[in-house]
Amino acid sequence: MASSFWKALVLVGLLALAHAAFSAAQHRSYMRLTEKENETLPIDIVLQTLLAFIVTCYGIVHIAGEFKDMDASAELKNKTFDTLRNRPSFYLFNHRGRVLSHSPDQASFIPCARALPANPVRLRKLEPLHH
Amino acid sequence: MASVSELYDVTWEEMRDKLRKWRDENYRNSEQIVDVGEELLNEHASKLGDDIWIIYEQVMIAALDCSRDDLAVSCLQELKRQFPGSHRVKRLAGMRLEALERYEDATKLYDSILQDDPTNTAARKRKMAMLKAQGKSPEAIRDLNEYLEQFVGDQEAWHELSELYINEHDYAKAAFCLEELMMTNPHNHLYCEQYAEVKYTQGGLDNLELSRKYFAQALKLNNRNMRALFGFYMSASHIAASPKVSAKVKKDNVRYAAWAASQINRAYQSIIRKCDRL
Numbered sequence: 001m002a003s004s005f006w007k008a009l010v011l012v013g014l015l016a017l018a019h020a021a022f023s024a025a026q027h028r029s030y031m032r033l034t035e036k037e038n039e040t041l042p043i044d045i046v047l048q049t050l051l052a053f054i055v056t057c058y059g060i061v062h063i064a065g066e067f068k069d070m071d072a073s074a075e076l077k078n079k080t081f082d083t084l085r086n087r088p089s090f091y092l093f094n095h096r097g098r099v100l101s102h103s104p105d106q107a108s109f110i111p112c113a114r115a116l117p118a119n120p121v122r123l124r125k126l127e128p129l130h131h
Numbered sequence: 132m133a134s135v136s137e138l139y140d141v142t143w144e145e146m147r148d149k150l151r152k153w154r155d156e157n158y159r160n161s162e163q164i165v166d167v168g169e170e171l172l173n174e175h176a177s178k179l180g181d182d183i184w185i186i187y188e189q190v191m192i193a194a195l196d197c198s199r200d201d202l203a204v205s206c207l208q209e210l211k212r213q214f215p216g217s218h219r220v221k222r223l224a225g226m227r228l229e230a231l232e233r234y235e236d237a238t239k240l241y242d243s244i245l246q247d248d249p250t251n252t253a254a255r256k257r258k259m260a261m262l263k264a265q266g267k268s269p270e271a272i273r274d275l276n277e278y279l280e281q282f283v284g285d286q287e288a289w290h291e292l293s294e295l296y297i298n299e300h301d302y303a304k305a306a307f308c309l310e311e312l313m314m315t316n317p318h319n320h321l322y323c324e325q326y327a328e329v330k331y332t333q334g335g336l337d338n339l340e341l342s343r344k345y346f347a348q349a350l351k352l353n354n355r356n357m358r359a360l361f362g363f364y365m366s367a368s369h370i371a372a373s374p375k376v377s378a379k380v381k382k383d384n385v386r387y388a389a390w391a392a393s394q395i396n397r398a399y400q401s402i403i404r405k406c407d408r409l
Binding site: 072 | 156157158159161192195196197198199226229230232252253256257259260263264287290291294318319320321325352353355
């Protein structure tokens with residue numbers, strides 16, 4: 001469902017809630033003017049308040065996005081050591097990547113090594129290669 | 132050469148979000164980061180807003196991995212221009228010197244950062260990484276131990292220390308480091324599994340039993356962890372095959388190993404069925 005529908009629903013719910021609150025305040029001042037302090041709030045205002053509250057809650061749940069599981073281990077189920085063993089503060093740079101550079105025309109700062117030709121295989125998905 | 136956005140048909144917002152995902156989850160796919168990041172910085176720099184500085188940092192580190200010194204220097208210059216005198220940018224300059232193997236110059240730079248700010252953990256960690264890069268493992272281990280006495284809660288450092296100990300074959304101390312990690316992250320199945328693997332490597336009946344228990348714990352936390360399932364099978368089989376165990380323990384472990392084998396078979400069958408259906 002388009003999120004604009006749910007946003008509109010939340011807006012309608014909030015407006016109805018505001019309207020009910022305003023009606024209740026007006027009813028209170030009317031009671032005070034006519035000195036009939038013993039009359040309870042009319043049932044339609046109460047119904048409108050409850051209904052508007054339910055509609056707003058329902059709409060907000062749909063806008064809020066994906067719910068996460070309560071289980072603390074659930075979000076780790078998809079993690080693998082590929083990402084967990086990377087410690088950014090301790091990254092080393094003396095690995096094969098220095099020689100396997102993918103631009104053969106750049107001047108290498110290792111005088112004896114020659115940069116290999118560009119990587120011929122291009123994967124068609126924008127995902128990390130080892131996934 | 133076709134640009135990334137043409138090759139994969141993505142918009143610049145998607146590229147920016149991908150970079151954020153890779154940054155948050157510690158992916159080290161440096162070639163892709165360089166391709167995507169370079170295009171984002173060259174073509175869409177004005178639309179990125181304040182995100183651009185952290186993207187410069189991310190692309191610079193990836194460029195060092197791919198030995199793209201030109202890109203690294205240009206990113207560094209942009210960052211220096213925007214944040215002159217920043218320790219974080221100085222650290223990046225030091226990382227570039229490390230990548231060029233100019234370790235003395237990098238050490239001088241990190242020492243100057245530490246003189247200004249003795250509590251700067253990033254510079255200390257880079258110095259330890261340099262010792263590791265130069266192959267001086269015992270000094271790196273000693274420095275890391277001193278660091279951890281001061282900063283006991285630093286999980287990255289505990290994990291790094293466990294890896295250093297594993298490389299030195301000091302499995303008892305590596306197990307201790309992983310125990311610290313497991314205590315602070317009880318729901319992480321990967322630490323349980325790595326601890327179990329270290330215990331399995333140490334060998335001996337007690338360690339094998341412990342490793343089987345921790346493999347089981349890892350499976351309890353994540354029942355799709357194939358490596359833990361294999362580890363459970365291996366440790367149970369080894370205990371059952373050992374001559375020193377009682378008959379009851381042997382029978383139990385044979386049962387565990389049989390269960391693990393059936394689970395492994397089932398997992399492979401479901402993958403084969405899925406592939407056949409494609």
